[in-house]
Amino acid sequence: MQVNDAIRNVFLAGVSTRRVGETLEALVGERVSAQTVSRVVRSLDREVARFHEAPIADDVLYLLLDGVYLRVKSVAGVQRKLVLCAYAITVSGERRLLNFRLGTAESQAQWEAFLSQLRERGLLGKRLRLIVTDGCKGLHRALETVYPYVLRQYCWVHKLRNVANQLKRTQQLPRLSARTPSSTTSSHSDTSGCSSAISASVMCGESARQATHFS
Numbered sequence: 001m002q003v004n005d006a007i008r009n010v011f012l013a014g015v016s017t018r019r020v021g022e023t024l025e026a027l028v029g030e031r032v033s034a035q036t037v038s039r040v041v042r043s044l045d046r047e048v049a050r051f052h053e054a055p056i057a058d059d060v061l062y063l064l065l066d067g068v069y070l071r072v073k074s075v076a077g078v079q080r081k082l083v084l085c086a087y088a089i090t091v092s093g094e095r096r097l098l099n100f101r102l103g104t105a106e107s108q109a110q111w112e113a114f115l116s117q118l119r120e121r122g123l124l125g126k127r128l129r130l131i132v133t134d135g136c137k138g139l140h141r142a143l144e145t146v147y148p149y150v151l152r153q154y155c156w157v158h159k160l161r162n163v164a165n166q167l168k169r170t171q172q173l174p175r176l177s178a179r180t181p182s183s184t185t186s187s188h189s190d191t192s193g194c195s196s197a198i199s200a201s202v203m204c205g206e207s208a209r210q211a212t213h214f215s
Contacts, residue, residue, distance in 0.1 A: 007032060007040045014073060017041060056098055056122040062089040063098075063123075063150075064132045065115075065139060067106045082106070084114045091127055098123065111142035118146075125150055 003024070010020050021032040064087040072081040082105070086098040099118060103110045119125075131152045133139055143152065 003030065003032065004040050004043075007037055008044065011037070011041055011044075016073070052099065052101075052117075054121070056118060057090075058122055058124050058126055059090045059092070060088040060096075060098075060123060060125070060128055061091045062130050062132065063128060063147075064088070065111075066134060067103065067136065067139075084111065086114070086118055106136045106138050108138040108141040111136075111139045112145055115142055115146040 006024055007020055010023050011017065015023050017037050018034065020037045021034060025031045065085070066087075067082055067084050069080045070083055071078050082103045083100050084103045084106070085100045088096045088098050090096060099114070099121075101114055103114075125147050128147070128150050131143065131147060131150050133143070133152060133154065135154065140152070143150075
């Protein structure tokens with residue numbers, strides 16, 4: 001069992017199947033055959049399949065949705081792959097990963113299939129108060145179909161990144177440290193005396209505040 005755990009950990013750290021045996025031999029002095037490595041790796045596939053099929057308790061209070069890009073090793077080399085992700089905060093305050101799927105685009109069809117599976121597994125949304133997303137149009141169109149009556153909010157991390165894009169790097173930290181949701185009620189007149197870049201960032205933040213909540 002300890003050897004199997006070591007194989008899993010080395011493989012998950014990014015070592016190729018072919019080199020896992022060599023790595024373990026150097027670490028523990030025991031040679032592991034390629035067949036053994038393949039068997040253990042297949043067990044990971046089964047665990048992932050069980051995760052995707054497991055029931056989801058309908059105790060989610062906040063649902064966070066996003067498409068993230070990860071570097072994935074393959075035969076063709078390292079590639080950036082899109083992963084659709086659903087993360088939850090439950091009524092008890094527990095943070096929980098609900099699902100993840102490889103995708104080819106953040107289209108309405110792919111997000112709708114992803115969200116529909118969450119619903120089929122038990123996330124009916126009876127206690128769901130808020131869904132946090134970025135500005136992906138495909139995702140929002142999918143939400144209109146699967147969870148049309150749940151309040152949505154733009155993610156402030158994404159909005160602050162948009163604000164940061166309007167600023168020079170030296171201006172970002174001191175300016176953005178104050179640009180929290182509660183501090184974005186300043187009027188545009190507060191930008192008098194600022195550079196045009198800072199004025200643009202404030203306008204971007206103000207636009208974000210006005211569009212924060214929508215249904």
